Amino acid sequence: MSDESLVSNKSLRYSLISCLLLRCGSNNNTILERLSLCDFESLPDGGMGSFIVVGLCNKGRSRLKAEAVYIDSDGVEVNIGLYVDGDGFPRDVDFWKVDFNPLAKFPTDNELIDIKCY
Numbered sequence: 001m002s003d004e005s006l007v008s009n010k011s012l013r014y015s016l017i018s019c020l021l022l023r024c025g026s027n028n029n030t031i032l033e034r035l036s037l038c039d040f041e042s043l044p045d046g047g048m049g050s051f052i053v054v055g056l057c058n059k060g061r062s063r064l065k066a067e068a069v070y071i072d073s074d075g076v077e078v079n080i081g082l083y084v085d086g087d088g089f090p091r092d093v094d095f096w097k098v099d100f101n102p103l104a105k106f107p108t109d110n111e112l113i114d115i116k117c118y
Helices: 010-023 029-036
Strands: 039-042 051-054 063-071 077-084 090-097 112-117
Touching (some): 010 039, 010 063, 010 090, 010 112
Antiparallel strands (some): 039 051, 051 090, 063 077, 063 112
């Protein structure tokens, strides 16, 4: 991503995770409250946008909770995966831009398409 401040924006990351959790039936206020107290840390993925949740006491192995597709502002598809721990708390969000280039724009809730829940 050309502008690191966009991909590291805490409110955008919180909103993305909250949207996926709520769309997939995880309307647990405790999870959302704890998530609001967390920070997020970018992962070294070449600027595609992946990040981890820092501050939750993650338990056990992670599992895929939700997937979504986003069409970046340059027209390239981005696949997004939300991973949670054994208690359903978010652990990380994985972005994969199909052309392996950096993310041009961080997605907003209404730009997510083809959301799948597991």
